[in-house]
Every structure is written in C-alpha cells, then in structure tokens.
Amino acid sequence: MNGKPLHEAFNRTAYPITGHGKRNIGVLKDALNAYDGDLDSDIYGEGSIIEGFQGKMAGILGKDKAVFFPSGTMAQQIALRIWCDRKGVKRVAYHPLCHLEIHEQRGLHELHGIEPVLLGGKDRLISLGDVQELYGKVACLLLELPQREIGGQLPDFGELEAISACCRERGIALHLDGARLFEVLPYYQKSAAEVCALFDSVYISFYKGIGGIAGAILAGDAGLAEESKIWKRRHGGDLISLYPYILSADYYFEERLPNMGRYYEEAVELAGLFNKCQQISTLPAEPVSNMFHVHAALSKERLEPLLIELYEETGVGLTHYLRETGETSCYFEISVGDRYALIPKEELHRAFAILDEKLAAVL
Amino acid sequence: MNGKPLHEAFNRTAYPITGHGKRNIGVLKDALNAYDGDLDSDIYGEGSIIEGFQGKMAGILGKDKAVFFPSGTMAQQIALRIWCDRKGVKRVAYHPLCHLEIHEQRGLHELHGIEPVLLGGKDRLISLGDVQELYGKVACLLLELPQREIGGQLPDFGELEAISACCRERGIALHLDGARLFEVLPYYQKSAAEVCALFDSVYISFYKGIGGIAGAILAGDAGLAEESKIWKRRHGGDLISLYPYILSADYYFEERLPNMGRYYEEAVELAGLFNKCQQISTLPAEPVSNMFHVHAALSKERLEPLLIELYEETGVGLTHYLRETGETSCYFEISVGDRYALIPKEELHRAFAILDEKLAAVL
Known part of the structure; x- marks a missing residue:
C-alpha cells in the first residue's frame, strides 16, 4: 500500500x-468501548444485536425487512439474483462503471450466470431515455446514487421518480446501490425512506460516509429478505458472528448521520x-x-x-x-x-x- | 436461541x-486489548495484519501460501471450484454428513454447478475402499478430520496415508476440511504440517477449538491461493477490513494451541x-x-x-x-x-x- x-x-x-481519519484498529476499539462485554454475540443471523439493527435499518429505509451482510458485493449480487429468479430473466441493467462491472471479478456472471445490459456512459448517468428502451430485456435495473466513478453525479429527483415509474410500468425491478445513500440526502432534501420508496430493493454500506469497519444492509420485501438469507448462507456470508461490523456500523451511524x-x-x-x-x-x-x-x-x-x-x-x-x-x-x-x-x-x-x-x- | x-x-x-466460555463481545474486546489502536487495518486483502497472519499459517500448515477468508463455507467451495476447474470435472467426493452437504443450502451446486459423489455412510467414515472406486469420477475428495457429525471419528493415520497415496495415483486432488485440525493432532501425535502434507489443499477454522470470533484459512500451492483471492472477491468475501477476525484468530490461536x-x-x-x-x-x-x-x-x-x-x-x-x-x-x-x-x-x-x-x- x-x-x-x-x-x-x-x-x-x-x-x-479527505476522510474521517486513519483506518486503524482504534476505530473498532472506540466503537466496542460503547458496549458492555457481556452482550451476547449474534449467532448465524440470530440474536438481538443483528435482529435489532436489521429492524432499525428497515425502519429508516422504509422497507419491510432488512438483512445484514458482510459486504455490498454479496448483498447486491444476491438481490439481483433474486430479481432474476422472480422474473425468469437472467439479465440486469446497470451503468458501465458500476461496482459489479468493474470491482467484482465478474462474480455476477461466474456465480449466478447473470449478464448485464450496460446503460448510460462512462461520462454520463443513466437517463430516463435509456430506461425507456429496456422493455422486456432485463429483470432489474440497478441505479447507484451517487454514481461514484463519474465523480458522484446524481439525477434530478424528478428524473429518478420518472425512472422508477417507468420501471414499474414495464415490470422491471428497481434496485438501489445506495453505498452512499445517506451522503445524497442533504442535496435531495429527502429522507432515506422517501428515496427508497422509489426502489424495490436497497443496499446501503457502512464504511463510506458512515465510517464503520465493513458491512452492508439489503432491504426490501419480506420474501426477498428471507431468500437473501439462504443466498447469504450459500455465499459463505452467514458468519457465526457478524457483530464486529454490526456494532461499529450502528455506533458510527449514530455519530455521523447528523x-x-x-x-x-x-x-x-x-x-x-x-x-x-x-x-x-x-x-x-x-x-x-x-x-x-x-x-x-x-x-x-x-x-x-x-x-x-x-x-x-x-x-x-x-x-x-x-x-x-x-x-x-x-x-x-x-x-x-x-x-x-x-x-x-x-x-x-x-x-x-x-x-x-x-x-x-x-x- | x-x-x-x-x-x-x-x-x-x-x-x-463444554466450550471455552460465553460467546459475548468481551471475547473480541479481550483480543483487541492485546493490540495497539494505531495498528493499520488490512485493506482488501493487503497490509501487515492479513499478510503476516497468512504467512504464519502457511508455515504452520506446511503449504506455499495461505489466504484468510471470512468463513469456511466460502473457503471450501472455492477450493473445490478451483480443483474442478483444474481437472475439468464438475464433481467432487465427500461424506454424506459433511458441512457442504448439510449446512450450506447447496451453495456448491447453486453457485458453482458442482455435484457431489457421497462416500462413506451416515454411521461410518470414508474408507480406503471407497476411495479406490473413485477412479476418473471426481476432481477432488474432501476429507473432514475429525468427521464431526458422527461424533468426531478419525481414520488411522496409516489409512489416511493410503487414501492420500491412492488419490495421487488416480489424479484426484485431496482437500482437508480441517475445521478441527488442531484438535486431532494430540491423538495422531503429528504436527499440522505432517497431516497437511497428505493433502493438496487445507481449510482450517478459528472459532472451534481455537475459540476466535469467525474466520478461516485456505492453504495450498501459490496458484491456488492467488485464484482463491479472485473467487473471494466474487463471493463478496474480500472485505475492506477482516482484522476483527484475523486479530482474534491469532490471539486465541496463541492462547489455546498449547x-x-x-x-x-x-x-x-x-x-x-x-x-x-x-x-x-x-x-x-x-x-x-x-x-x-x-x-x-x-x-x-x-x-x-x-x-x-x-x-x-x-x-x-x-x-x-x-x-x-x-x-x-x-x-x-x-x-x-x-x-x-x-x-x-x-x-x-x-x-x-x-x-x-x-x-x-x-x-
């Protein structure tokens, strides 16, 4: 490095x-100091630490259920897999510079046999016009807010609403890559739930603006959440203990959201x-x-x-x-x-x- | 629960x-207290914490390279996938009560398209005779030492050597599910490296006898290790920070191995x-x-x-x-x-x- x-x-x-500070182990030590040592570990997705945090995040995002994952890579592949299985189409649409396309070693293809349709361009966002041409082609459209690799650009909220309506009309699930969702709320002047209401499933991260150690939440309807837990097990992400990430996510969420x-x-x-x-x-x-x-x-x-x-x-x-x-x-x-x-x-x-x-x- | x-x-x-103690967050706090807060996090598989621990474990297991994974589920599916790709056969052999068969929601099939050939029985170990009938059928044989779901039984070391020789003769890779490898060394009166020398790849866990938080090591030849990192990224296991598991694994390894x-x-x-x-x-x-x-x-x-x-x-x-x-x-x-x-x-x-x-x- x-x-x-x-x-x-x-x-x-x-x-x-830039950033909050050094990524050293003091970041975790500080978070853990806020909790009593007697607090029981989560065990394979059960227990108050994980269930409580999942419930809290579902509420904040305005979704039925939320599931904690060790990574966004895992959470998003799984969300897209579930949408493909539901729609019976092994294709999804996303931006050519989205995380799945450039940072995941083609995991979506190699593990799930799903192929992307690339929308937008290396110098521009996905537009309503792009989405209008998608009819019948894909199970799901993934939008990243903000689109990191082009500097963190955002569509106007009105265009976002139009894209969402267009997807619903065409039977395309709309998934939010919200790795930096909380970071865009001040510009949109919306709550997280107001933005998420436009989407069928939502992923958020805890180590960007929130500054936690690692970890992600996938939120959506109850069926999606339950199915995502099965896939989490299959991916090897249903760890006996995820609390180091959950407790630090919660701690820094409270500290930095304001x-x-x-x-x-x-x-x-x-x-x-x-x-x-x-x-x-x-x-x-x-x-x-x-x-x-x-x-x-x-x-x-x-x-x-x-x-x-x-x-x-x-x-x-x-x-x-x-x-x-x-x-x-x-x-x-x-x-x-x-x-x-x-x-x-x-x-x-x-x-x-x-x-x-x-x-x-x-x- | x-x-x-x-x-x-x-x-x-x-x-x-039974066990070492309660699985509460004090287990992690105790481990972290042994380290200075200024210690830098690992970053996506790089940095002294993860590289140092991987090198240490490669040495102990007597293998070229070792890679840290968040879970054994992920590490073992990936090891078997690599062996299948190398041998050009999408089948592996393992015990009907092995972890992949009963605890992973058929991840090996759903994510990797690999099918198992079941050897041994629900009341007995895999024998040399079982292995001798495998010729040409599978890329890899997975042996779990001890075989947990039948009480933690073990083959004699002589039979293990014969199984290993048989696999090498037939071009079948031999993979060790060593979730409890360190726990069987006193009975075998062998070092970890002596046992692992019979295997082409080895997985070990840090939250059974070692009593850590979670996490696993996959060890083998340098090519397998490098390829396993690509699959770790695809599975969503290449977290920005795995140190909560690595530091606690190392801490309790030193405490409990003796x-x-x-x-x-x-x-x-x-x-x-x-x-x-x-x-x-x-x-x-x-x-x-x-x-x-x-x-x-x-x-x-x-x-x-x-x-x-x-x-x-x-x-x-x-x-x-x-x-x-x-x-x-x-x-x-x-x-x-x-x-x-x-x-x-x-x-x-x-x-x-x-x-x-x-x-x-x-x-």
Whole structure:
C-alpha cells in the first residue's frame, strides 16, 4: 500500500482534507468501548444485536425487512439474483462503471450466470431515455446514487421518480446501490425512506460516509429478505458472528448521520477552492454529496512532485494517489468527512494559494 | 436461541462442561486489548495484519501460501471450484454428513454447478475402499478430520496415508476440511504440517477449538491461493477490513494451541464419566479429539426435564440442547474447552453420580 512517495508524504501531513481519519484498529476499539462485554454475540443471523439493527435499518429505509451482510458485493449480487429468479430473466441493467462491472471479478456472471445490459456512459448517468428502451430485456435495473466513478453525479429527483415509474410500468425491478445513500440526502432534501420508496430493493454500506469497519444492509420485501438469507448462507456470508461490523456500523451511524449535511456543504466549499486553481476542475463542478473528483490537466508524473512539495510546505494533504486518465491528465477522488473541519481555514487557503502558484509555474 | 427451558437452565449453571466460555463481545474486546489502536487495518486483502497472519499459517500448515477468508463455507467451495476447474470435472467426493452437504443450502451446486459423489455412510467414515472406486469420477475428495457429525471419528493415520497415496495415483486432488485440525493432532501425535502434507489443499477454522470470533484459512500451492483471492472477491468475501477476525484468530490461536493435548485428555476422561451412566454411550466410545457425541437411549422429552433437575441440583451443565435421533433416543455434542478444567472434580463426580441415579429411576 505504501512505499509510494506521494502516499508517504500524504501520511506525514498534519491536515489531510479527505476522510474521517486513519483506518486503524482504534476505530473498532472506540466503537466496542460503547458496549458492555457481556452482550451476547449474534449467532448465524440470530440474536438481538443483528435482529435489532436489521429492524432499525428497515425502519429508516422504509422497507419491510432488512438483512445484514458482510459486504455490498454479496448483498447486491444476491438481490439481483433474486430479481432474476422472480422474473425468469437472467439479465440486469446497470451503468458501465458500476461496482459489479468493474470491482467484482465478474462474480455476477461466474456465480449466478447473470449478464448485464450496460446503460448510460462512462461520462454520463443513466437517463430516463435509456430506461425507456429496456422493455422486456432485463429483470432489474440497478441505479447507484451517487454514481461514484463519474465523480458522484446524481439525477434530478424528478428524473429518478420518472425512472422508477417507468420501471414499474414495464415490470422491471428497481434496485438501489445506495453505498452512499445517506451522503445524497442533504442535496435531495429527502429522507432515506422517501428515496427508497422509489426502489424495490436497497443496499446501503457502512464504511463510506458512515465510517464503520465493513458491512452492508439489503432491504426490501419480506420474501426477498428471507431468500437473501439462504443466498447469504450459500455465499459463505452467514458468519457465526457478524457483530464486529454490526456494532461499529450502528455506533458510527449514530455519530455521523447528523453530519451528512455539513460534509455536503464542505464538499461544495472545497470544490470551489479546487476550481479556482489553474489546470484543475472538479466533477461535478458543484458537488451533490460529500464526494467529487478532482481532474488535473497535467500528467501524473508532473503533478505528483508538485503535490509532495505542497504537503511538505503547508502540512495540508490533498490526496494520497493520482490516477492517470491520459498522457497529460490525471484525477483523484475526494470524500469529505470529519477531518476537513479540523483544518484551520487560514492553513487551507494558504495551501490552495500555493497550489495555484505551483500549477501556474509549470504551465 | 433462548426461551427454551433446557437452554435457560444450562445458562444458569455455575459449571458448564463444554466450550471455552460465553460467546459475548468481551471475547473480541479481550483480543483487541492485546493490540495497539494505531495498528493499520488490512485493506482488501493487503497490509501487515492479513499478510503476516497468512504467512504464519502457511508455515504452520506446511503449504506455499495461505489466504484468510471470512468463513469456511466460502473457503471450501472455492477450493473445490478451483480443483474442478483444474481437472475439468464438475464433481467432487465427500461424506454424506459433511458441512457442504448439510449446512450450506447447496451453495456448491447453486453457485458453482458442482455435484457431489457421497462416500462413506451416515454411521461410518470414508474408507480406503471407497476411495479406490473413485477412479476418473471426481476432481477432488474432501476429507473432514475429525468427521464431526458422527461424533468426531478419525481414520488411522496409516489409512489416511493410503487414501492420500491412492488419490495421487488416480489424479484426484485431496482437500482437508480441517475445521478441527488442531484438535486431532494430540491423538495422531503429528504436527499440522505432517497431516497437511497428505493433502493438496487445507481449510482450517478459528472459532472451534481455537475459540476466535469467525474466520478461516485456505492453504495450498501459490496458484491456488492467488485464484482463491479472485473467487473471494466474487463471493463478496474480500472485505475492506477482516482484522476483527484475523486479530482474534491469532490471539486465541496463541492462547489455546498449547492446550489441545489437555482438551483431548479431558475429553477422554469426560467420555468415561458419561459411559459409566446407564442408557448413555459416547461416540466414539473413546474420543480421538476434544469432541464426542453423547447418545441417550431415552426420548428427548424424557431426558430434558431430568437434565434440568440435574443442573439445578448440582450447578453442572452438560448441554443446552438435545437432538432427536428416534422416538426413544437423542444426542448432544460435547466439545471440551477451557471451562472443563474449572469444574471442581468433586462437583463433577457428584453430578455424574446423580445423573446415573436419575437415569436408573426412569428405567
């Protein structure tokens, strides 16, 4: 993971602008300290820890039932499998940059024999028009809110409602990849249940904006929940004890849910700082959640030493990595969390002023 | 889980004879207290926590590489899938009471399209003769040591060697379900590596005799390990953080591995106490690990109130459940762990004397 100069320089900064904090085992220790040691483990999906949390999440998402999973990869494949079995069609639609397409080693195909129909594009969201052409082709449409790999973009809520209505009309199940659902609620000005009401099944994650250790919830009708438990067993995810993930999910959910509005506003502010710099632009130009991408019209090789200098001079760390997008362009992702508010504004503005100077100097 | 009189009576006893202790979150808190909070999380299978533990386990098992999995269900399906792909045969052989056949909702078939050939019987182990008839039929033979569902029986080490040689001759991969591998080493008087040398791939668990939270290791050649990581991702088991299971596995491995000989000897002693009681017999008659089954020639309905009385009179708890095997027979499983040694011998012998009297009275 390390041994990389930019990563090491970032790790030495006093003011990293992204995330909640280091992913060390103290994160779990802090959460467990809130619970008494006598509390009984969940046992293969039963017991108060898991049943209580599932009930709480079902309520928040406005669904009949919720089931805790060790990962979203598992939860989502299973949701799509259940929809395919119900509809008798082994195809689902999703975005070409969705998690199942690019991060899961084709598990949906290899384990479930399900093939995707790709909708939208590598530079745009799935639109109502895309969905209107789907008739009869797929069992399920998966929408990711926000669409992470294109900077965390969102459809207007009106378009989302139209997509949902269109799916219902055509008998297509609508599944929400809500890995960052809570992060988009301040922009939509909706409750989680109001957004989820447009979907037939919903997955949410606990280690993005919530900042837990790992784990996911799949919510939907009672039949889907029961069937998902059978598939959880088949996948090897029905662990004797999932409480390390459940307790930390619950702990950080309570701690950070109230902050989602602040993270969003801070992301808008921070994107503004980036966009004032030469050769830099953010995607989206104005964030609609706590996340956005920062694109530079500069090669990774040229930007990296400049960032390392910046970190050393200012103590402000912008990113620990750069990803190439072309010979003279690269980008990185920002997720605003607890750390942003800890940076003195003066230090932050000074860092962006220096960044702009450095970028001007290499023009 | 509770709300059952026998379970509740068992939970009130001062001297439960089975297991290490309660499965509460204190088990994890104790383990984490041994580590500094600054220790970095593993990240998607990388980092010192997971890589270090995998290297340690590969060494102990005498295999090239080891990979940590959240569950044995996942690890074993994946091992069998890899052997099937390598051999070009979608069939494996295992015992009719093996974990894959009775506890995994046919995951091996539903996710991997693999069919089993059942060897051995519901009352006996897989023999060399069974294996000799397998030629050309299967990619892999799975052996579980000890065979849990028939009381934890074991083949002689000589027969195990002959089965291994037979498999190699016939080009059949031999996979070890070693959920309780460390528990059988004192009987075999072999090291883990000596046993594993007979197998091409090995799974071990950390929440049986070791007493961790959950988690498993799959070990084998380097190619199998690498391929298993791809399947781990597909199954949804490549979590961003598996350290709650890894750190507790390592902690309790160090604590309990030295006790395996004692647990085994205590199981032999305890089985002797059961066998002196009327209408009771153990399977095996003399245990070969820390586990055995206790069979009663009495219906569950007649034995249960008698056990509840016994627990209340003596404070010694024998089991929290009974499983019917017929109209006038039932059984339960014993796994000797830390708790057995904590029972004053006088209390233990008194409890068995009273049990024998009670059983005589219902004849």
